[in-house]
Amino acid sequence: MSETLNSIEKLNDKSNVKKVIGILSGKGGVGKSLVTSIIAIEMQRRGNKVAIMDADITGPSIPKMFGLTEKAKGNKDGILPVKTRTGIDVMSLNLLLENDTDPVVWRGPIIGGTVKQFWTEVIWEDEDYMFIDMPPGTGDIALTVFQSIPVDGIIVVTSPQELVSMIVTKAVKMAKMMNIPIIGLVENMSYFKCPDNGKEYKVFGESHIDEIAKEFNLKVLAKLPIDPEIAQRCDRGEIETIGLNLLDSLANELEK
Numbered sequence: 363m364s365e366t367l368n369s370i371e372k373l374n375d376k377s378n379v380k381k382v383i384g385i386l387s388g389k390g391g392v393g394k395s396l397v398t399s400i401i402a403i404e405m406q407r408r409g410n411k412v413a414i415m416d417a418d419i420t421g422p423s424i425p426k427m428f429g430l431t432e433k434a435k436g437n438k439d440g441i442l443p444v445k446t447r448t449g450i451d452v453m454s455l456n457l458l459l460e461n462d463t464d465p466v467v468w469r470g471p472i473i474g475g476t477v478k479q480f481w482t483e484v485i486w487e488d489e490d491y492m493f494i495d496m497p498p499g500t501g502d503i504a505l506t507v508f509q510s511i512p513v514d515g516i517i518v519v520t521s522p523q524e525l526v527s528m529i530v531t532k533a534v535k536m537a538k539m540m541n542i543p544i545i546g547l548v549e550n551m552s553y554f555k556c557p558d559n560g561k562e563y564k565v566f567g568e569s570h571i572d573e574i575a576k577e578f579n580l581k582v583l584a585k586l587p588i589d590p591e592i593a594q595r596c597d598r599g600e601i602e603t604i605g606l607n608l609l610d611s612l613a614n615e616l617e618k
């Protein structure tokens with residue numbers, strides 16, 4: 363464990379970040395970036411100064427969801443994050459690449475190094491909360507992030523079609539190894555509410571999230587529906603116009 367603590371990187375001299383929350387998932391495409399964005403928006407609406415670090419280096423989707431087209435600039439002290447329409451500070455590889463459709467064909471250590479640089483070289487000014495959109499999975503790169511950045515808590519995003527039990531077990535083990543608490547679980551794409559009859563359909567089958575949460579003594583902090591409106595807003599870069607209160611209980615938990 364001492365090795366873990368020793369490798370924590372130093373934040374840029376001009377930065378000040380009060381709380382760092384990592385958003386983790388078992389695999390790609392379950393909505394980790396969506397949950398990162400919604401919780402960041404919610405905390406910003408509650409009057410906090412909020413940052414998002416997009417550590418999903420090979421599949422960065424945060425800039426697109428927020429409709430960010432401007433590239434990040436730097437000054438003598440470091441790299442400046444790009445501000446979203448509502449003032450959330452964002453850093454993502456796509457804000458640095460000349461052409462954001464270029465694939466990132468980097469090996470693990472380089473990716474890990476880039477995430478470290480997002481911590482040490484970006485100027486994160488007076489952030490109450492930083493949300494880190496983690497690389498998918500509980501492998502090498504996620505481990506690097508946890509070893510080099512002082513993460514205060516983890517949110518695990520799952521979807522009903524995953525092997526939730528295995529993913530949560532892995533996340534719990536990783537969190538224990540790193541001595542970081544799991545704040546809770548969020549299940550995305552839990553159900554679809556039919557606009558015609560108001561009925562809820564479990565498109566991906568029955569969820570087991572409640573049993574698993576109980577087994578590990580964790581909280582299920584939200585179950586998000588499949589909502590074409592959400593997908594559209596993500597695609598149009600208008601995530602900040604999303605309806606209120608989707609992740610209210612998670613936001614309450616963070617403010618405790």
Ligand SMILES: Nc1ncnc2c1ncn2[C@@H]1O[C@H](COP(=O)(O)OP(=O)(O)OP(=O)(O)O)[C@@H](O)[C@H]1O
Nearest residue numbers: 390391392393394395396498587588589592593596
């Ligand atoms: N609840 C939902 N309803 C409708 N669309 C959704 C929902 N959750 C996610 N999506 C859509 O699915 C896509 C993938 O979501 P997202 O990028 O958040 O996943 P991810 O887990 O971060 O994936 P990756 O790890 O590949 O970046 C997005 O385009 C988003 O619009």
